[in-house]
Amino acid sequence: MSGPVQHAGMRASNLALVLRAIAEADAITRARLSTVTGLTKSSISGLVTDLVAGGLVEETLAPPSRDRGRPGTMLALHRQGVAGLGLEVNVDYLAALVVDLGGTVRYRHVATRDNRGRPAQEVLAELAGLAEAATAAAAEQRLGLAGACLAVPGAADGTTIVRAPNLEWAVVPVELPLPATAYGLSIENEANLAALGELWFGTATPRDFVHVSGEIGIGAGIVVGGELFRGAHLRAGELGHVILDPDGPPCSCGGRGCLERLAGLDAILQAAGAPSRLELERRCRDGDDRALGAVADAGRLVGVALASVTNLLDPDAVVLGGVFAALAPWLQPAVADALADHAAKPELLVSSLGPDAAVRGAAGAVVRQVIDDPAKFLGWRG
Numbered sequence: 001m002s003g004p005v006q007h008a009g010m011r012a013s014n015l016a017l018v019l020r021a022i023a024e025a026d027a028i029t030r031a032r033l034s035t036v037t038g039l040t041k042s043s044i045s046g047l048v049t050d051l052v053a054g055g056l057v058e059e060t061l062a063p064p065s066r067d068r069g070r071p072g073t074m075l076a077l078h079r080q081g082v083a084g085l086g087l088e089v090n091v092d093y094l095a096a097l098v099v100d101l102g103g104t105v106r107y108r109h110v111a112t113r114d115n116r117g118r119p120a121q122e123v124l125a126e127l128a129g130l131a132e133a134a135t136a137a138a139a140e141q142r143l144g145l146a147g148a149c150l151a152v153p154g155a156a157d158g159t160t161i162v163r164a165p166n167l168e169w170a171v172v173p174v175e176l177p178l179p180a181t182a183y184g185l186s187i188e189n190e191a192n193l194a195a196l197g198e199l200w201f202g203t204a205t206p207r208d209f210v211h212v213s214g215e216i217g218i219g220a221g222i223v224v225g226g227e228l229f230r231g232a233h234l235r236a237g238e239l240g241h242v243i244l245d246p247d248g249p250p251c252s253c254g255g256r257g258c259l260e261r262l263a264g265l266d267a268i269l270q271a272a273g274a275p276s277r278l279e280l281e282r283r284c285r286d287g288d289d290r291a292l293g294a295v296a297d298a299g300r301l302v303g304v305a306l307a308s309v310t311n312l313l314d315p316d317a318v319v320l321g322g323v324f325a326a327l328a329p330w331l332q333p334a335v336a337d338a339l340a341d342h343a344a345k346p347e348l349l350v351s352s353l354g355p356d357a358a359v360r361g362a363a364g365a366v367v368r369q370v371i372d373d374p375a376k377f378l379g380w381r382g
Ligand SMILES: [Zn+2]
Pocket: 240, 241, 251, 252, 253, 254, 255, 256, 258
């Protein structure tokens, strides 16, 4: 009885091996695939036939070259077939974004909202509308969704949000009217997805880094050797709750003087006397002393917290993301000074994805599922 099962398992892992090699190469010949995977040419031929039939891989003609004479057939990810839907609920916005198998953004919509204290079901109903519009936009481009991933400022167990203190949500089961897909819906912490977004789509991101998502809350995603570090209880990276002042203001986590209470967006806006982030940025550009002081003070505190993080984890780089990316011209020097004052010397980078990092990471996580387990997609498609 173990024979066929073993065979099915081997086929699944070989499909993943071949698809990963195609994804990494951009375009590759069957002969080269055989070399890099160690599979025979006849195995490659069968696996590639299945991947092409399933709409995951397409054949293209390579330009003629001097040594080959006539054009050869190359294999590449099929960018017109399958896509991933990324969704995000955050404290001050909702977002939906679609990426194709090659990682290109095909649809993006962000709606600014103050979601704090709003009933969860009301927010999720609005998110469902964004998801439906994104699904329709994908269908118009003839892209079929392989699955969806929702980024939340908290933690989830399966498709239930179990903790989102900045939204004032406790246990919230999530049901969205999504079309049936191979991988279904998954939910993940937004700071983790932002780090993965940076790893997959960022420019020149190293394999060991800490990505800081500065929003109203402050989260961090820790990437070690190109893999996300989640911690024993999925709580790794709670940078916002690193305590900088044990006698400081109370925090939603039950502690006091946490970094995000002192240097999160709300704290910066309050110190600057600015009504919104865009107004804060405008005042910084205009050289407003109070706004610049508020941002620099926050930067120093973020730098102090990151000096401890650096001493613990020794990453190659720290990436400032979210709102901190938008404020980087005025925030980054203060962060750098505080790091230097504490003898911590990671490379200090600014996210090229900014506030889109988490929802890009969410959509990318679906694409990753396809590339890591194409057999599930092919089996679901039948
Ligand atoms: Zn806290």
